[in-house]
Amino acid sequence: MYLSRIQINPARRGGQKLLGSPQAMHAAVLSSFMGDADNRGRVLWRVDRDEHKTWLYVTSSPRPDFSHIVEQAGWSTTQVEEGSTQSGWDVRGYENLLGSLAAGQTWGFRVTANPTRSTRRGGSQTGATPSGIQTAKSQRYGHVTVDQQLEWFTQRTTGWGFSVAERDSVLDVTVHDRRTERFRRGGQTVTIAKATFDGVLTVSDADALRQALVGGMGPAKGYGCGLLTLAPVG
Template sequence: MYLSRVEIDVSDRHKTSGLAHLGAFHNWVEQSFPEEIAAGKRKRHLWRIDKLAGKKYLLVLSESVPDLKLFTKYGIAETAITKSYDHFLDSIREGQLMQFRLTANPTYTVSQPGQKQGRIFPHVTIEQQCQWLVKRAEKSGFQLVEQEMVDVPGAPTAKDFKIISRDHPMLHRKAGRGVRLSRVTFEGMLRVANVADFKQTLTKGLGREKAFGMGLMTVIPEA
């Protein structure tokens, strides 16, 4: 596995004018793997948009290395980097504490009489979206960990995670009208509970709409 990142050139509106909806970002990611296209074997690539220190990045997790020239199509020259993810995955141990960031599409399903598949609805409130993550933690191989505010005497215990952004980006599908997806980014602390399940979460994603920038969780081990 490989983790790749490029800084998006937000200062050049003409260059990035094509990135008007999630489908355009999806196409950018897919086109960055020309060998897969040529072989007719498309693989799922997890990705998300990160905003850090006033800059905007495209982050991609993939089984193979992207073509860095194509990967930089909407990015700033020479900012594209790729690192092997396998060594990190092999180093994960049960009980390990890690900081995490997850961009996801929190949803729930309502059963429909006479239909095999239920109808999908987005969670709307912050409480609902937080509960969505709480309910999925155990099956995903981790526990959410509360962090004590030890720097302030007598301060209450902080929450185990928080939502740092919520929005509804547009997605234009090939057929039908465009739709807006619920996108939520969480940050916090976790403890690895089941190594195999946790690795599955990191490499396969969490939740729906993975092709459109949701589901990618990244972590940084506590020293």
């Protein structure tokens, strides 16, 4: 497994195209790997917008080649963040982290997710917006309020192998970068309500957390959701 990072230049036309369309970014990320989908396995990606920089994070089983993304939407190799390769992106092995996880550990975390719930078609959800994903009998709705999104997240942490730490009896998690993205797919408009969760977690089930790191969390994994990253605390 690999965790990769590419700095995207939002001032370039190619950067604007990728950042403005989850469909375009999805295609660009998948083009970074040789072979068909069976050999490629699960690929997750996430865009982080910090104060002055925009990063694309990717986890994958094969080692990627992001040269086409750098050429179209990145920075020149003289402008990339210190520590990145001369190619303009940084790739690190993920196996050591996955293998070192153990119950009781504390980590800082970040994940951008698509908090949703399903309801029978024709029903309604207060404070929710259709996600554009539906079956014959149900419609998936995206939660759009902070309280709904936070409740969706905290109800699922046990299944993902961790609990959210508390500070002064308050959950140590913040919800930010909340936005709704729309794009065309197969002649239909797809709507995805996204929210980014930052906080501190305590590992309760190392195997379940490994699965969440490798397989992603929640729906819309192909469109910039579900990639969980960990960082040492303090």
